[in-house]
Amino acid sequence: MPDKLIEADDLSKAFGQTQAVVGVSLQVASGEIYGLVGPDGAGKTTLLRLLCGALHVDSGTVSLAGFDIAHHVEQAREQIGYLAQRFSLYEELTVMENLKFFAEVRGLPAKDWLPRSQEILTFVGLADFTGRRAGQLSGGMKQKLGLALALVNRPRILLLDEPTTGVDPLTRQDFWELIIKLLRDEGPAILVSTPYMDEADRCTRVGFLRTGKLIREGTPSELRSLILGRVVELAGQPQSLLARLASSDEDVENVQRFGSRLHLRIRAGQSEVVIQRLNEKIIGNGGKLDSLRMIEPQLEDVFIVFAEGVS
Amino acid sequence: MSTAIHTENLTRRFGNFLAVDHLSFEVQTGQIFGYLGANGSGKTTTIRMLLGLLHPSEGSARVLGYEVITQAEQVRARSGYMSQKFALYNELTIRENLAFYAGVYGVNDAKRLNEVMGSLDIESHQNQRVQDLSAGWRQRLALAAAIIHRPGLLFLDEPTSGVDPVARRAFWDLIYALSADGITIMVTTHYMDEAEYCSMVGIMRAGRLLAIDEPDNLKHKLPGSIWQIFAEPLLTALEIIKKLPGIIRTNLASDHLRLIVSPDLRIEQIQQRLIEAGICIQKLQPGEPSMEDVFMAYQ
Numbered sequence: 184m185p186d187k188l189i190e191a192d193d194l195s196k197a198f199g200q201t202q203a204v205v206g207v208s209l210q211v212a213s214g215e216i217y218g219l220v221g222p223d224g225a226g227k228t229t230l231l232r233l234l235c236g237a238l239h240v241d242s243g244t245v246s247l248a249g250f251d252i253a254h255h256v257e258q259a260r261e262q263i264g265y266l267a268q269r270f271s272l273y274e275e276l277t278v279m280e281n282l283k284f285f286a287e288v289r290g291l292p293a294k295d296w297l298p299r300s301q302e303i304l305t306f307v308g309l310a311d312f313t314g315r316r317a318g319q320l321s322g323g324m325k326q327k328l329g330l331a332l333a334l335v336n337r338p339r340i341l342l343l344d345e346p347t348t349g350v351d352p353l354t355r356q357d358f359w360e361l362i363i364k365l366l367r368d369e370g371p372a373i374l375v376s377t378p379y380m381d382e383a384d385r386c387t388r389v390g391f392l393r394t395g396k397l398i399r400e401g402t403p404s405e406l407r408s409l410i411l412g413r414v415v416e417l418a419g420q421p422q423s424l425l426a427r428l429a430s431s432d433e434d435v436e437n438v439q440r441f442g443s444r445l446h447l448r449i450r451a452g453q454s455e456v457v458i459q460r461l462n463e464k465i466i467g468n469g470g471k472l473d474s475l476r477m478i479e480p481q482l483e484d485v486f487i488v489f490a491e492g493v494s
Numbered sequence: 495m496s497t498a499i500h501t502e503n504l505t506r507r508f509g510n511f512l513a514v515d516h517l518s519f520e521v522q523t524g525q526i527f528g529y530l531g532a533n534g535s536g537k538t539t540t541i542r543m544l545l546g547l548l549h550p551s552e553g554s555a556r557v558l559g560y561e562v563i564t565q566a567e568q569v570r571a572r573s574g575y576m577s578q579k580f581a582l583y584n585e586l587t588i589r590e591n592l593a594f595y596a597g598v599y600g601v602n603d604a605k606r607l608n609e610v611m612g613s614l615d616i617e618s619h620q621n622q623r624v625q626d627l628s629a630g631w632r633q634r635l636a637l638a639a640a641i642i643h644r645p646g647l648l649f650l651d652e653p654t655s656g657v658d659p660v661a662r663r664a665f666w667d668l669i670y671a672l673s674a675d676g677i678t679i680m681v682t683t684h685y686m687d688e689a690e691y692c693s694m695v696g697i698m699r700a701g702r703l704l705a706i707d708e709p710d711n712l713k714h715k716l717p718g719s720i721w722q723i724f725a726e727p728l729l730t731a732l733e734i735i736k737k738l739p740g741i742i743r744t745n746l747a748s749d750h751l752r753l754i755v756s757p758d759l760r761i762e763q764i765q766q767r768l769i770e771a772g773i774c775i776q777k778l779q780p781g782e783p784s785m786e787d788v789f790m791a792y793q
Contacts, residue, residue, distance in 0.1 A: 222658045223629040268656075322533025348656035349578075351532040351684050352786050353793045360732070360746045367729055378658050384748040403748065439663060442690035442785065443709065483659050490660045 186212045188262070188340050188372035194233055194243035203229040205395040206243075211372040211388075213339070216362070218386030219376040222490050226395040227376040228268065231344045234374065235265050248339050261289075264338030264371075268345045270329045274318030278309055278328055281317055285332045296335055303331045307361060323354035330361060341365075343375040347382065359385055380483040389482070391489045399489060407480045414484050415454055418444040418474040419465065428464050432457055439487055444474065446484055498523045498647050498678040499544060503553035506539050513539040515701035516553065521694070523646075526669065526679045528689045528709075530789055531698030537682045540698075541649050544680075545570060558646050571599070574640035577651035584625040588616055588635050591624060592642060599643035610638045614668060630661040637668060641677070648672065650681040654688065666691055686786035695785070697792045704792045713783040716754070716791055718742045720781035721761055724750045726774045734771050735764060743790040752781065754791050 189211040196204040204226045211217040219227050232238040234245055236252045236259060245252045250259035273281055279300065286296035304310045307327040312320070317328060326346070333341060343362075347355045359382065366373065375386070383389045383403065390400045399406065417425055426445060429438045434453040439446050449457050454477050465472055499521040506514040514536040521527045531537050542548040544557050546566025554561065560568040582591055592607050611617040614634050624632060633653065640648060650669070654662045666688065673679055681692070689695050689709060696706040705712060725731040732751055736744055740759025745752040755761065761778065768775055 223656075223661055345656060349533075349652065349684065351535075351793075352686055352789050353532060355684075356745050356790070363746060364729060378656055380659060381747070385746075440666070440687075440691065442687045486659050490658070 188213050188248050189217075189234065189374060190244075190246040191234060192244045192246075194230070194245065195241050196229055196233055196238065197241055202395050204233060207392075207395075207397045208243075209390055209397060209400070211340075211374055213372050214366060214370045215387040216366060216373040216375060216385070218383040218389040219374060219392060220378075220380070220383050220389060220486060221392035223378075225392040227392055228344055229395075230392065231265075231342050231374065231376060235263050235342050236260060237265075261336065262338060263340045263342060264333035264336065265342045266329055266333045266344065266346050268348060270332070272317040272325060272328060272332075275316060277314050277316055278304070278320070279313040281328060282331060282335055286335050289336050291336055299335060299337060300331075303334045306334075306365070307331045308357075322350065323357065326350055326354055326358060327361070330358070334365070337369070339371050341371050341373045341375075343373065345376050345378065347377065347379065355379070355382075380481065380486055383486075384482050391486070393489060393492070403482055406485045407482060410448065410480045410484060410488060412454055412477060413449045413451060414478055414480040415447040415449055415458060416441075416444050416474050416476055416478045417447055417461070417472075419470055419472040421470065424468060424470045425465060428461060428468065428470075432461060432464075437487060437491070439484075441481075441483070446478075446481075448484065448488070496523045497521070497556075498525070499527075499555070499557055499680065501544075501553065501555040504540070504543060504550050504555050505552035506536075506543060506548065507551045512701050514543065514550075517701075517703050518553075519696060519703060519706055521678060521680060523678050524673065524676055525694055526673050526681065526692045528692030528695040529680055529682045529698065530684075530686075530689055530695060531682075532793060535698040536701040537698055538651055541575070541651055541680070541682075545573060545575060545649065571643070572646050574643070574645035574648040575651070576636050576640040576649070576653055578653070578655050580636040580639070582624045582632060582635060582639070585623060587621050587623050588627075588631075588638075589620040591635060592638055595639040596642050601643050606642065606644075610642055613671065614638045629657060630664070633657065633661070633665060634668070637665075641672065645677065647678045647680070650679065652682050652684065654683060654685060662688070686784065686789055689785040689789070697789060699793060705788075709785055709788075712788045713785070716783045716788055718754045718756045718791065720783050720787055721753045721755055721764075722747075722750050722777075722779050722781045723753065723764075723768075723775065724777040725768060726776065730771070731768055731773045734767060734773070738764060738767060743787070743793075745786075745790070750777075752787075754787055 187210045192208050194204055194207045221227055233240050236256050247259040248262040252259040282300045307330055309327055347358055377383055388402055389406055390397050419425055426438055429435050429447050434450040434457050435447045437448040458475055462475055497520050502518050504517040529537050543550050544555055546562045546569050557569045558572050562569055611620055616634050654665055695709055697704050732746055735741055740756045742754040742756055
């Protein structure tokens with residue numbers, strides 16, 4: 184299928200005794216954003232590095248826009264833009280010089296990268312800063328330059344390894360707006376790993392990785408529906424009392440803080456019973472309730488289920 | 495309640511660049527103070543001044559009753575500090591790393607090692623080398639090292655950056671436990687759900703403290719209202735809305751736009767403008783302000 188730009192089949196990779204990636208298969212089509220999530224150390228970065236050919240697989244195959252990286256690594260790499268978790272910029276070089284350097288390293292002739300540079304600098308909002316040294320850019324602008332560098336070769340495939348880690352909320356929102364516009368305008372296949380579940384929610388599909396295995400895959404709404412009707416929001420005072428009463432309820436599987444509220448995960452079919460029971464207990468113990476209701480599960484609720492290993 | 499941190503016109507320049515601009519605030523003993531701001535807004539510079547590691551260009555600060563300029567040693571002896579870049583020795587075990595930091599701080603009490611490992615629940619891994627630990631365990635160890643000398647005040651600089659949602663919650667459980675023991679905490683974070691866990695939050699921009707209050711008060715004081723618009727095509731709707739005067743912030747969420755709208759702009763006006771442009775509005779509803787909205791409104 185030509186529109187499957189990323190095709191990974193049964194990838195495995197071990198480091199010594201540690202199985203970092205175990206039998207992972209996934210496909211990402213043109214115009215899709217695939218979000219890779221999972222606990223720290225689940226193998227997200229290793230998987231991304233296998234996909235871009237920076238690491239060799241022990242077994243399995245990777246094909247990028249139809250090029251098998253084991254046999255056509257050069258052609259395969261030409262298809263990719265890669266933004267590493269801690270990407271490096273030359274701080275003493277200007278924005279434009281960074282782009283030039285990056286383009287030349289990738290073997291692009293000036294007639295290709297020069298017009299492209301103008302286009303992507305305008306796209307990421309750095310057109311007025313071409314002469315500024317990278318070291319003088321704000322954190323958000325560095326982030327945008329990093330993205331511009333990854334886009335200079337007009338990649339059909341974009342691999343982003345936790346691109347917004349350590350980045351403030353404003354920069355994060357701007358970054359995602361750019362990614363979604365890029366998807367509309369150029370239709371690449373994007374694979375992104377992230378610790379932020381609101382970002383995973385913006386993806387076309389999401390894969391959950393745990394101890395190197397891809398244990399579940401689906402659209403955000405498919406994943407959320409796995410625990411539909413089983414998440415209850417609880418807010419009020421004092422929070423310690425609410426948390427204690429909720430945790431001790433026999434039908435409450437899990438209690439987590441979500442900002443100023445608690446999310447309770449309820450045994451299937453018991454939400455209404457729990458709501459009524461908790462309501463009485465909390466009032467009876469002198470607590471004050473602001474909210475006690477069933478809510479639509481968020482992707483973060485689902486993450487917690489998978490991370491716990493509950494099926 | 496006594497005061498753990500008190501600053502008055504605390505200022506730091508680097509050449510012509512004003513990194514921290516006349517900062518005056520107080521943190522009371524026992525509070526968890528969330529210190530928010532974009533990268534480069536002056537958060538880390540403030541913390542370095544409060545630890546006496548960097549001289550203020552102007553103004554003063556007292557930490558735990560000591561002047562940071564003249565009594566830096568007393569401040570550092572009573573404060574802990576942890577960041578993502580905390581130095582741990584990869585080839586040493588958890589216990590050996592902690593023993594090293596105990597030595598640095600002049601803590602020669604073997605019981606304290608066990609006590610700290612017990613309270614952070616890392617005893618079971620004490621003989622593992624750091625290089626074999628996951629990010630979550632390293633983070634716990636870094637926290638243990640930061641509190642080995644029983645500090646009264648703990649600075650945490652983006653302690654949960656890049657940490658998964660479950661590990662972040664586990665880390666906050668530890669912060670709460672330390673706070674319950676009476677340790678004052680000043681923490682920076684880019685996770686706005688964590689800002690909700692703080693008893694007080696300050697928001698920095700370009701070196702200036704724009705707001706400082708309890709999370710709920712900050713939300714109530716938001717200078718605008720929140721609207722969520724579900725429409726097709728969403729990106730076109732966003733481009734139109736961004737051009738309207740009176741739009742404080744926009745956020746492109748998965749299937750809707752989240753807007754912070756100033757009181758001068760009525761939602762009907764937005765609606766009308768979208769309809770004129772041929773946008774199909776599926777749903778339009780008010781939203782409750784979150785800390786992320788608060789942060790965005792001040793940027």
